Amino acid sequence: MKYQIIYADPPWTYRDSANSGKRGAKHKYPVMKLEDLKRLPVWELADEQCLLAMWHVPTMPMEAKELCEAWGFRLMTMKGFTWHKYHAKSGKDCMGMGHLTRGNSEDMLFGVKGKLLERLDARIIQSVSAPRGEHSEKPAVFRELLTQMVGDLPRIELFARKGVPGWDAWGNECDSDIELIPATFVKRTKEKAA
Incomplete structure (x- = not known):
């Protein structure tokens, strides 16, 4: 099966471990190093014409671009969607961790393989306000907007927590028929002529 939409929320290893209060991602779920993420053969899931919609860590834009390219996509934009987070009960803005400013948004990049898919609805805007859920949980509205x-x-969701109707899913928290086995790369050395 090949997909024309690949939606991913990689379990990034953050530079800031946030050990005080065990607030960092590594305290909530298994994280992966960039080199391990790059070895997942996402390129084998992508159709000849495919959109990658991938959440990325604001402090690691170069790593996000590198992962996008390693998976076989060319970067279209780092800000495909921006999720403005607020508390569902109070309606007040969330105030997360951050560097200099406190984080209350997350960004999704768009990468493209082959020809850009046709846009069917030009009314969709980049910035979306939606309530925050469980740690790292993304609102369903982004799947719907895609x-x-x-x-x-x-379409498929990578690093999914649960299956969603209309989407295939792969992740360590959901049942899936799909298996992504990391590719291995071996550096060959040239033999010296005697």
Whole structure:
């Protein structure tokens, strides 16, 4: 099966471990180093024409670009979507961790393989306000916006927590028929002529 939409929320290893209060990602779920993420053969899931919609860590833009390219995509924009977070009960802005400013948003980059998919709905805007859920949980509205934007195409969510109707899923917290086995690379050395 090949997909035309790949939606991913990689379990990034953050530079800031946030050990006080065990607030960092590594205290909530297993994280992966960039080199290990790059070895996942996402390129084998991508159709000839495919959109990668990938959440990335604000302090690691170069690593996000590198992962996008390692998976076989060219970067289109670092700000495909920006999620402005607020508390569901109070409606007040969230105030997370951050560097200099406190974080209350997350960004999704868009990468493209092949020809850019046709945009079906030009009314979709970049910034979306939605309530924060469990740690690292992303609002369902982003899956809906992706299909509204480019259509009801074959699609998969990587690093998913649970299956969602209409989407194939792969992740350590959900049942899946899909297996992503890390590719291995071996550096060959040239033999010296005698």
